[in-house]
Every structure is written in structure tokens, then in C-alpha cells.
Amino acid sequence: MPQLFAVHLVQAFSSATCAGNPAAVVVFNEFPPTELLQQLAAATEQPVTVMLCPAQVGYHIRWFSSSTEINLCGHGTLAAAAVLFNELKNTRQSNELAFSSPFGTITVAKQQQHFCLTLNAFALQAQALDSLTTAITQGAIAAASGRDLILEFATVAEVAAYQPDFAAICVLSWHAVILTAAATQGGYVFRYFAPKIGINEDPATGSAHCSLMPYWTSRLGHGPIGARQLSATGGEFVLQLLPQSTGDLVQIAAMARYSGVSHLLLP
Known part of the structure; x- marks a missing residue:
């Protein structure tokens, strides 16, 4: 029926x-x-x-x-x-x-x-750039991994100009690939690719900050931190990392x- x-x-x-x-x-x-x-x-x-x-x-x-x-x-x-x-x-x-x-x-x-x-924030570990193909890194200056693979770039322009190779991303073991760079006026920018779950580039991604906030906290502090997603439609976030004895929390407004x-x- x-x-x-x-x-x-x-x-x-x-x-x-x-x-x-x-x-x-x-x-x-x-x-x-x-x-x-x-x-x-x-x-x-x-x-x-x-x-x-x-x-x-x-x-x-x-x-x-x-x-x-x-x-x-x-x-x-x-x-x-x-x-x-x-x-x-x-x-x-x-x-x-x-x-x-x-x-x-x-x-x-x-x-x-x-x-x-x-x-809940994700635990991260350093990822060697030379363990990744240039089809993925495309000039990244640092990398880290947990649930997602994070690639840091030197400039916002490089994040915006990145050309994703979805076939190469699909064979990676991580849930998604996240690009990021420090924003010129504070905070950070990012893009998010998850083709393995049917989302090539996500327009605005909350769970990305479970990886990105632990990554950026040592340089930007616990927050509040502003973040902007460089997708076609874009997304805006105000973020804070809340340390807890049982595991850090990420708060997104x-x-x-x-x-x-x-x-x-x-x-």
C-alpha cells in the first residue's frame, strides 16, 4: 500500500x-x-x-x-x-x-x-604529505588525519582554486577530505569532499569542525572562532572547542x- x-x-x-x-x-x-x-x-x-x-x-x-x-x-x-x-x-x-x-x-x-x-571532537594525528599522491595534495603544506583527512594550504586562494580528483579521493580510507587555510581576518576557511557517501562537495558541513577545531586550536585558541566554507553557496560558523576530561566537545553556533x-x- x-x-x-x-x-x-x-x-x-x-x-x-x-x-x-x-x-x-x-x-x-x-x-x-x-x-x-x-x-x-x-x-x-x-x-x-x-x-x-x-x-x-x-x-x-x-x-x-x-x-x-x-x-x-x-x-x-x-x-x-x-x-x-x-x-x-x-x-x-x-x-x-x-x-x-x-x-x-x-x-x-x-x-x-x-x-x-x-x-564530540575527533582525535587527530599528523599525516605525512609524502604518503599521499600529488593528485590529492596539490601543494598542501601540512596534513592530519582522524575520521577525515585534513590538508592545510598556505593561502585562502589555494583552497578556493583546488581541483578535486574524485576518483583519487574515493580510494582513500578516510570518510572525507577537508581543505583548510587560515583566513586573513582570523579564523579559517575550508572545503569538504565526501564522494564515497555520494556528496562530491558539501555546501556547508557541521561535522567538518569535529576535525578542524582540534587542528586549529593550538594556533587560533579555543574560540569563539569564525569559519567560512568556500563552496558555491557557502556556509558561516561560529565555533568553540570545549575541553572535557572525557573528550573535547565542539560547539557550533x-x-x-x-x-x-x-x-x-x-x-
Whole structure:
């Protein structure tokens, strides 16, 4: 029997209509089989579709690209919070939502027009540039790795001019390749490539800062730090690293714009 789903659309990490990163959000009473969730994610035609259902505290959250389930998605989580706070009039908690995921518990607090997303930071280690092909490095001056591969460049212009070789990126063991450089007016810029999960270049990426904030903190401090994503639509972030005895946290303050709801019928 055909099923009808309410699909909420949000632009995350921007207040503008055509900036930031789009996501679809679908709320269930309980999750259907994964196969149906993946079919729904493909049908929304959004970079990421967020699936939610109530948990004992807050909500369970899962993220899907059009082709696979994703282990962490910051912009999708921000989009989910925007829907719950602004459109579904969440009353389960006052000004903070908790999302339970395989990655761990993620919180999003509402602070006037902004949302404050808190994620676990990733551990990093130095990566030798000569262990990577020039198709990947393209003049990078330093590298580090954890979940993602970080390539640092000397200038913002070099990050903007980088020509990704998606075939070469796909054979790497890391989740994504992140380019970065110090910004001339403080903070940093970056680009994010994740072709293995069906996202060649992500427009605005929250989870990238789980790698980038630990990387930049020794030079830029714990924050607040401004960051700008050099994608076609762009994204803007205010970031802070919060040291914890159990592992550092990355706090991301950003905006999200609700675009409306549509109804999708699946056979």
C-alpha cells in the first residue's frame, strides 16, 4: 500500500534562501525498516535526509544521503532542531534538544535566532604529505588525519582554486577530505569532499569542525572562532572547542531557515 510522508525542508548554516546546505527532515513515531528509510532519502532528492523518532529523552536521529546511511551529519542535526523548535513546537524540553545516535548524544540549544550544536571532537594525528599522491595534495603544506583527512594550504586562494580528483579521493580510507587555510581576518576557511557517501562537495558541513577545531586550536585558541566554507553557496560558523576530561566537545553556533513542508508518496 502506498505511504504518504511529510517532508520538512531546511537550509542549514544560513538564514538566506539560496545559501547554506539543504536537508530534508522526516519524523516518525518509530523507525520503519532501513530499506524504506533509504528509499525515502533517495526520493527527497536532498543531499541529506534526517530521520527522527521519539526517544525516552529527546529523539533518536539517523542521517541518509541518497545512496547510504551516514555516521554523522551536523547540518542535518541542525535542520532537525529547526523543524522541532520552530514548526512542530517541541515541548519535550525547554530550550535544548537531545539527539541519540550511533555517534553518541548530540545536543542543540536554541539561543534567540541561532542554534547551538554540540558535537564530540575527533582525535587527530599528523599525516605525512609524502604518503599521499600529488593528485590529492596539490601543494598542501601540512596534513592530519582522524575520521577525515585534513590538508592545510598556505593561502585562502589555494583552497578556493583546488581541483578535486574524485576518483583519487574515493580510494582513500578516510570518510572525507577537508581543505583548510587560515583566513586573513582570523579564523579559517575550508572545503569538504565526501564522494564515497555520494556528496562530491558539501555546501556547508557541521561535522567538518569535529576535525578542524582540534587542528586549529593550538594556533587560533579555543574560540569563539569564525569559519567560512568556500563552496558555491557557502556556509558561516561560529565555533568553540570545549575541553572535557572525557573528550573535547565542539560547539557550533549557526542559523537555519525553514523552507516549508511537502508530502511524498512512496509505492
